[in-house]
Amino acid sequence: MKFLILFLFFSSAAVLYAQESVWIEVDGSCVVANITPEEARERAIINARNEAIKQAVGVQVSEDISRSVTEEMVNEQSTIYDNFSKLSRSTSFGKIIKEEPLLKDEITLAGSTPIYNVRIKALVVKDEGNPDYAFEVKINMDKDVFFCRESKSSDEIKFNIWASKDCYIYLFNLMANDSVQLIIPNQYISNNNKYISGEEVQGFEKELRNNNVTFSASLPPGRDRVTEALYVVALKEKIDFYSGNDEIDETGIITTSKAAMTDIQNWLMKIPRDMRTEQLKAFQIKRIK
Secondary structure (H helix, E strand, O other): OEEOOOOOOOOOOOOOOOOOEEEEEEEEEEEOOOOOHHHHHHHHHHHHHHHHHHHHHOOOOOOHHHHHHHHHOOOOOOOOHHHHHHHHOOOOOEEEEEEEEEEEEEEEEEOOEEEEEEEEEEEEEEOOOOOOOOOOEEEEOOOOEEEEEOOOOOOEOOOEEEEOOOEEEEEEEEOOOOOEEEEEOOOOOOOOOEEOOOOOOOHHHHHHHHOOOOEEOOOOOOOOEEEEEEEEEEEOOOOOOOOOOOOEOOOOOEOOHHHHHHHHHHHHHOOOHHHEEEEEEEEEEEEEO
């Protein structure tokens, strides 16, 4: 997704409490059937991450997001796949904030069936507090496939955000070029990411329109189809996202997904669960003439 504003606003994060963490070493595996070895490796890593959280905090991790993206990405280059899995590995009770590969990946055979095996070391932190199940945020889109056209204008990616309570909105674009961009707030609406429940048009939506900001479908060079995502975080209090990572380029985009996911996870882990809610919405962009 191409965002037409080039310079983003990142404000200082509030000083919040630290949480106890533990390193876990785990194995993960995936059967190489109807998928490429690269995709099998990615799924094996996801399985290892889920197991790390289970061992650290004693619960099963939801795999809904990673499963749906896997189905969409079969036989596609999945540059952004790991972005989705890092967000989907969250649980009500724990998250992984760092990880390291251990040993060399290997493919073994169970009879005649190849199995991809990995081993990782993960730093798991317990997510304190109880969620507010009445606090929800959703990204609404009229479709989930957009077209990038060579001969005329590409599709505009339209969406709106709904929340069940007054809150502050932070919206990220997980792009297929392995970068992540904060699109709400930005330089045009840096002090107006407040969402007021019941208002038909939010203040930040008005400012985007007044500044003629649009979102258009685009593709990285050499790609005819990609999966991207919008990721929204709603907070009951204004606790701005801040990235001090040196991989931010001159446009304000975090240029590698690994750096961005680390920054986002660390930010979320400092916010009590009853103060936040989040949703990830995946969509596809396809090239047509």
